[in-house]
Structures are given as structure tokens and as C-alpha cells.
Amino acid sequence: MTAVPDRDHPRPDLPLAQALAADLDAADFRSDPLRRLWGEAADDALGRGMREPVLRTLGARDDALSTLGRLWVLGMPQPLTAVEGALPRLGLSGVAALGLGRVDGSEVVPLAVIRPQSFVDADGVGEWWIASDLDELVLGTSLPADHVLGVGGASRTLAELVIGAPIERALDLGTGCGIQALLVSRHASVVVATDVSERALAYAELNAQLNGVQNVEVRHGSLFEPVAGEAFDLIVSNPPFVITPRVHGVPEYEYRDGGLVGDALVEAFLREAPAHLTPGGAAQLLGNWESRDGVAGLDRVRSWVREDVDAWVIQREELSPLAYAELWIRDGGTLPRDADFTRLLTAWLDDFDARGVTAVGFGYILLRRGDGSHPLRRFESITQPVSNLGRALAAGLAAHDVLATGIPPRLITAPDITEARHYMPGNDDPSVIELRQGGGFGRTIAVDPALAGFVGACDGELTVSQIAAALADLFEVPLAELWKEMEPRIRQLVLDGILLPAE
Structure with missing residues (x-):
């Protein structure tokens, strides 16, 4: 196993970061060139924690991209001469001054990883260079408690959730390596990035410098302490939400x-x-919540949010205490074969038992400060595949606002909606009719023939009243009776994005 290297902080320095960026750019140190360099199969293997296929492909190559790939993607020491050639502007002294590596004899030893991270938003496709601490792939052992994580699955999930409207001021609470602050900086005039970790803030500042982002300000402190008395148009947070026993000997990352x-x-x-x-203004974050003593986790979350605040909480998964404990013990680098695994598992399960925890949920939270007159209160479980979540959340908020004054006079069926009808053998009438949403939350909604007919007739030409009257005649029921049954379901279809207001 590799020994944990010196734990110096990275040291942001704008001129040196600009020199490093110029060297990385000259070497074409980006995702696609790296993937082409060592091949798709090796790149996929690297994503699964195996670097040997990459090393076999690179062989003895000592060009700039190969050298920097080994040094800062794989986290492997490289010859002095090769690094000097790959970083002519920064130089070895600059590498050391930024805290990204140190000279050891005839080699440069990495003290951090730097990996390209691509993104897509409303303004197009781009890519950042993101520096963070050496990870398990490099260390080969459990992570240090002050480890600063790079861009992981949770970071990418939150990035997909954020509603990307132009704003003045944003807050990234618990910024870590700074990836959310960088992404939000593309549509915010000012971004304040906070963290309890000075080490994380150093990485966040360095990453902003490295990528030429000038509107990010870093501040140290817990939760909202660094921004007391301030307000923001957007708050994003991938907070340190993992539930960990407060017991001596259990690592706290x-x-x-x-x-x-x-x-x-x-x-x-x-x-x-x-x-x-x-x-x-809106706040968007990821989180965990416990189901305790017969009270469901989503109900507990509901009790934490003021009634006059818009709240949309989506539970994506729910784990048993055992599955949750195993997940996060493994995340810290301790495996079932390790001597500490049973001790840690016992501590986790004892902690859950002490509070009567029966399950732990994970999901997405969106809060919005509306005018309080008709607050959105939506707490739901969605386990099916989802896509374009930022756009779907924005559309859901807009639909809620439209419905405050009633169902729009004309509606159209969203272009991604399909209908499925299921028949029992020999029956001419369907036993089940479903509306299926192709994007966003991918909802499948069971409807009756009348509601299916309503949706099918929503082309923006006929008014809602005209369609309802025609259906009342078709099904030979009083219009008032039909409308009483259909009205709340139509509202829900608008809220779900199945039906859209006609222009």
C-alpha cells in the first residue's frame, strides 16, 4: 500500500495557476484526448478503480499528455525531466509552490490529483480542471479524515438538479473542491463558497483560479454562519449529510x-x-433523512420546512440501517475482510437502534421563498430513471404558479407523452390506460377513458371547457359531475408536466 503523503494544504496563487492552466491547455489535458490516448476500454476500467489497463496502453510514452496523465490522473510519481518538459511555464518550483507535488530525488511525487470534468448547461458544453486530494485509487488505504473529494456521483447529481436561471447572488454551502460554485458561476454575478474545511476552501479557490473564474469568493465556517444577515437568489449544497455514529474510533470524514x-x-x-x-429565491440540496419510531422520513422532512415556504422533496431511494452502514463503511475504504469492519458496523447499528431508526432515505430537496399565498408542498418517492431534472423542476414550479389562478383556458399535451392501453384477452375495452412521460421524472400515470380522452383532445385549439362539455355528452353524464371528478386530476397533470399551458 502507498503511504499517505505530506498533508500540506494546496496553496492558491493566481499567476502560478494561470501558468499551470496554460501548460495543461498546451498538452490538451482534457477528457476526450485522454480517453483517446489510452482507449475507451482502459478509460472505463479506470472509472472502476483499475489503472493497470491505462499503464499498459501508455507503456514508455513520455510526451506531455502521457506524463501529466500518469502524474495527476493516476497519481503516480514521474521523472523530473518529463515533468519539466510537460510544464515549461509552471516549472517544478511552481508545482511545489501550489502544493500539487514535491520533488523526491529524480522524481516528482503528486500531492493531489487534477482531472478534467466536462459539463453541459444552458450555455453549452464545457470542461473544468478540478484538483482534489489523492483518492483511494492512489493511496490504496483508508482516506484521511480531512480528505477533499473530487467530482463524484453526488456532485454530478446536484449539478443536474440546479435550475440554471440568470441570478445576481448565489451561495454554495459546503463547497468542497468547488465544483458547484464553478458551475453556478456561469449564470450568477457573484458566488459565495463556504466550508468548514480550510483545506477544501484552498482547493475551491485554486480550482477557480485554474479555470479563470473570477466571481467566486470563499469563506470559512459552518452552515450559514459565514453569511449571517445575507440573502441569495440561489443556494446550492451537497452538504456532509452522511449519518455517522458519534463514537470514539469511528472516522469522521x-x-x-x-x-x-x-x-x-x-x-x-x-x-x-x-x-x-x-x-x-431557491435552495437546492441533496440529503439523507431517517424514518424513526414509525414516522416516515418524508413526513419528518415535511415538519422541518415552514408552511409558507415552497417545498418539493423527492426521495430517490431508501436503505435499511444495515445496507446504509455497509455502504458508508466501504466508502471510507474499510472492507468486510478488514479487521475494523465488524467494529464499525456494530457502532453504526447501535447508533440507529438508539434512535429507533428503521430506514434511511436519500433524495433531492428544493425550497423556494414564494409569497406564501399558495405554497407548494410536494413530498414524493420517485425511483424510476429520470433526466433533465433542472428543467423538469423549473417547469414544475412554473406550473404551480400558473395553477394559482386556475387551470389555463387552453392546454396542450407535452410532446414527450405517449399512451399505452392494456386489454384483457377478448375484451374490446382497455382494462388499463397509462400516460407515460418520456423525459423529466418519467412518470407513468393511470387514467380512465374520460381523462385519456381529455388529454388526447388537448391540442391548444379547443378550450378546456369545450373539451369537458364534449366528453360529458359522449359519456352521457352531467357536466358538473364530470368536471368535479376531472378537475383535480387535470390540475395534477399540469403540475406533473403532462399537460402544458397553450401559448
């Missing part, structure tokens, strides 16, 4: 553990966030 008992960190965020939102 800064990047995932908030230092509070159970799900108290997420509760504190939801109780405090509305006071830091401008009118119409």
Missing part, C-alpha cells in the same frame, strides 16, 4: 460527515435556509 447526530444537519439547513433567500 469532513467531506461527508457534518458532525451532528443523525439527520440533524439536513434539518438545520432546512430550518435556516429560508431566512437567507431573496423573494423568489
